[in-house]
Amino acid sequence: MSPKTENRILATPIVLFLLVMLGFPAVLDILYSFSEVSFENLRSPTLNGGKNFIKVVNDPEFWAASWFSLKFGVATALSECILGLVLAVYLAPIIRKNNWMIAVLIMPMIIAPAMMGLMYRLVLHEFVGSLPHYLYLWLGDSPAFLSRENVFLTVFTIETLQWTPFAFLLIYMAYEAIPSEMREAASVDGTRPWRMFWFIEVPQMAPTLAVAFFIRFIDGFRVFDNIFVLTGAGAGGSTTSLSIYIYLSFFRSGDIGKALAASVILFCVAFVILFFAGRLLRRDRA
Amino acid sequence: MGTIELKNVTKSFGPVAVIKGVSLTAEEGEFVVFVGPSGCGKSTLLRLIAGLEETSGGSIHIDGKDVTELDPNHRGLSMVFQSYALYPHMTVYGNIAFALKTAGVAKLEIDRKVRAAAETLKLTPYLDRKPKDLSGGQRQRVAIGRAIVRQPKGFLFDEPLSNLDAALRTQTRIEIANLHKELGATMVYVTHDQIEAMTLADKIVVLNDGEVMQIGSPKELYYAPKNTFVAQFIGSPKMNLLPRASYGGGAMHYQDGVKIDIGHMDGTPSIVGVRPEDISLCPLGEAELSASVTHNEFHGADNNVFVSVPGIGSLNVRANGKLDLQNGQPVGLVLDKSQLHYFDENGVRT
Numbered sequence: 037m038s039p040k041t042e043n044r045i046l047a048t049p050i051v052l053f054l055l056v057m058l059g060f061p062a063v064l065d066i067l068y069s070f071s072e073v074s075f076e077n078l079r080s081p082t083l084n085g086g087k088n089f090i091k092v093v094n095d096p097e098f099w100a101a102s103w104f105s106l107k108f109g110v111a112t113a114l115s116e117c118i119l120g121l122v123l124a125v126y127l128a129p130i131i132r133k134n135n136w137m138i139a140v141l142i143m144p145m146i147i148a149p150a151m152m153g154l155m156y157r158l159v160l161h162e163f164v165g166s167l168p169h170y171l172y173l174w175l176g177d178s179p180a181f182l183s184r185e186n187v188f189l190t191v192f193t194i195e196t197l198q199w200t201p202f203a204f205l206l207i208y209m210a211y212e213a214i215p216s217e218m219r220e221a222a223s224v225d226g227t228r229p230w231r232m233f234w235f236i237e238v239p240q241m242a243p244t245l246a247v248a249f250f251i252r253f254i255d256g257f258r259v260f261d262n263i264f265v266l267t268g269a270g271a272g273g274s275t276t277s278l279s280i281y282i283y284l285s286f287f288r289s290g291d292i293g294k295a296l297a298a299s300v301i302l303f304c305v306a307f308v309i310l311f312f313a314g315r316l317l318r319r320d321r322a
Numbered sequence: 323m324g325t326i327e328l329k330n331v332t333k334s335f336g337p338v339a340v341i342k343g344v345s346l347t348a349e350e351g352e353f354v355v356f357v358g359p360s361g362c363g364k365s366t367l368l369r370l371i372a373g374l375e376e377t378s379g380g381s382i383h384i385d386g387k388d389v390t391e392l393d394p395n396h397r398g399l400s401m402v403f404q405s406y407a408l409y410p411h412m413t414v415y416g417n418i419a420f421a422l423k424t425a426g427v428a429k430l431e432i433d434r435k436v437r438a439a440a441e442t443l444k445l446t447p448y449l450d451r452k453p454k455d456l457s458g459g460q461r462q463r464v465a466i467g468r469a470i471v472r473q474p475k476g477f478l479f480d481e482p483l484s485n486l487d488a489a490l491r492t493q494t495r496i497e498i499a500n501l502h503k504e505l506g507a508t509m510v511y512v513t514h515d516q517i518e519a520m521t522l523a524d525k526i527v528v529l530n531d532g533e534v535m536q537i538g539s540p541k542e543l544y545y546a547p548k549n550t551f552v553a554q555f556i557g558s559p560k561m562n563l564l565p566r567a568s569y570g571g572g573a574m575h576y577q578d579g580v581k582i583d584i585g586h587m588d589g590t591p592s593i594v595g596v597r598p599e600d601i602s603l604c605p606l607g608e609a610e611l612s613a614s615v616t617h618n619e620f621h622g623a624d625n626n627v628f629v630s631v632p633g634i635g636s637l638n639v640r641a642n643g644k645l646d647l648q649n650g651q652p653v654g655l656v657l658d659k660s661q662l663h664y665f666d667e668n669g670v671r672t
Contacts, residue, residue, distance in 0.1 A: 220374050221407035223394040225421040225472065235420070239411040 069296040078292075088297035097273065098298060101281035108188075108277060109257030112195045117249050119196065120203030121241075124211050125233070131208070138208075142201040149198065153265030156194050160266075184271040191263050191275055195256060203248045210244035211237065243317070250313055254306075278302055324385040324398075324475035324508055325350050326371060331380035333366055333532075340366050342532040343380070348476070348510055348525070353502050355511045357519040358529035359555070364512045367529070368478050371510060373397050384475055400469035401478040404485060406461045408453040408468075414440070415449040418467045425472070439467045442501075459490045466501070476508040483518065495521060516556055520544070528552050550669035553595050559626055562601070562637045564594040566667065580633030582610070584662065589672035591664035598626070598640040600661040609654020613637070618647045629653060 071081035160181040171178035260279040269276045285295035326348040333341040348354040356364040373394035443463040528535040536548040547553035567574045573581045613629040625641045
């Protein structure tokens with residue numbers, strides 16, 4: 037048997053698996069996005085050209101959801117990376133001596149995001165929540181955490197609290213990987229601590245910071261479960277992320293074609309971003 | 323440009339004493355080498371001078387000023403590390419210029435100094451490269467460039483040549499010696515290689531187990547080692563130490579009635595040391611000691627001959643490389659009496 041045929045035979049199972057698991061839904065997704073389709077005619081969709089896409093692009097809610105996802109993704113990724121960096125540098129000397137602290141610090145990561153949403157729904161509830169209760173008791177007033185004005189800040193804070201440990205963990209590893217002799221060389225050469233941080237340490241952690249930011253951005257951009265459980269897209273649709281928009285269009289409105297058109301747009305945009313981010317990282321390394 | 327003075331410096335890591343009271347002075351412009359076996363504390367001593375470790379006792383003075391409590395960035399020294407510790411994200415230019423930028427030197431002045439240093443170290447064509455695109459020897463020179471550009475009070479070198487191959491090591495050794503002449507700066511250099519120590523140093527500090535064994539010029543250490551440790555550590559192949567023997571009647575008496583005449587001595591020597599080049603092979607008839615060849619290493623110009631002497635044991639002899647010696651061949655030995663070293667029972671020179 038020639039190596040070529042051997043390779044083909046060996047690769048067949050994984051190719052088949054991918055085709056079935058990813059290829060089939062993808063093809064169906066694209067097909068439906070160009071069709072007039074609802075739950076009644078799922079098996080016999082009729083092609084309607086780009087009508088779904090026009091509908092999506094003309095829907096202000098789609099743009100509101102896109103804007104929310106972008107804002108949420110960037111804001112949470114940025115705050116998580118900055119906080120993670122501060123924690124990593126500040127706690128490094130303590131953690132070096134007490135390794136078990138890492139386990140405590142990354143605990144929020146092991147909670148399912150939907151459970152996190154549920155937990156805060158209880159904690160922040162206007163009538164039965166413990167936080168408003170004590171704020172009323174001690175200060176006589178409490179902000180409406182889930183009101184239209186405050187809800188973005190609330191979900192932003194929850195997401196940051198849960199996922200800062202992830203950024204912290206990555207950045208701490210990068211920080212510890214900087215050779216100690218390099219710090220020593222810089223300090224003998226007269227470098228003050230602040231300058232050392234900005235000009236020696238941060239540049240060496242830059243690739244990790246970029247990766248951490250990118251992963252957290254993707255995660256924040258496609259956010260669904262914790263927000264959906266906590267606010268259910270409220271107040272007044274102000275926390276509708278793109279994922280929630282697609283979900284609501286699909287199941288609530290039954291507008292399957294529109295939902296899938298939105299998902300195809302999301303996929304294309306994500307692909308473009310991924311492509312450029314990959315190129316940026318590669319150039320960074322070269 | 324400065325003097326570096328250590329007064330009774332000690333350092334312990336927990337209960338382990340690594341440096342046990344070291345006092346020494348590096349005069350202005352002097353090239354001082356710390357040498358000793360691994361684990362003797364020589365690198366720790368250098369790090370104490372740099373301020374990278376805190377002393378447990380004693381004091382360190384640079385130019386007469388007590389710097390014991392100062393952070394490394396306030397001591398005005400430069401250090402070259404074994405791993406070079408270059409900043410990987412900066413170009414060669416950036417690496418050399420960094421300390422000057424830290425010090426707030428004007429841009430034009432920085433440029434002039436960096437280019438001058440690069441010229442001295444033959445780095446000019448590589449100024450725009452990153453460290454990862456350089457060879458080991460070039461990286462090493464960047465590390466030196468980074469140190470000299472600041473015109474520090476003193477240079478500290480921590481085994482800077484151990485990551486280079488043999489040929490490059492010899493070449494860089496000469497370059498460092500020239501650099502020292504050119505700059506006239508105080509340098510403290512740590513190595514485990516006694517050849518580096520002998521060739522570079524004005525003053526060698528031999529350390530063992532956290533204590534100074536001897537301080538002196540290379541010649542002093544070679545010709546008048548204070549104790550058996552220094553005697554054996556300096557010189558390659560190392561000095562032969564004959565087994566302990568009793569002294570009497572102007573001779574050392576060994577087992578089986580073997581004796582060596584050494585004439586009248588003031589003290590009572592117990593151990594006789596003799597360097598391999600101070601023993602010569604001769605016909606058996608003229609011999610002071612008779613021996614047989616046990617092993618011979620041909621080094622080119624020399625033969626490094628191991629012989630077995632009845633009553634004394636194994637000795638190492640440097641003989642002419644042209645001699646053809648067979649294992650088991652009987653040979654006669656003559657010792658150069660003027661070059662013998664005498665130590666008492668505690669291994670201290672008498």
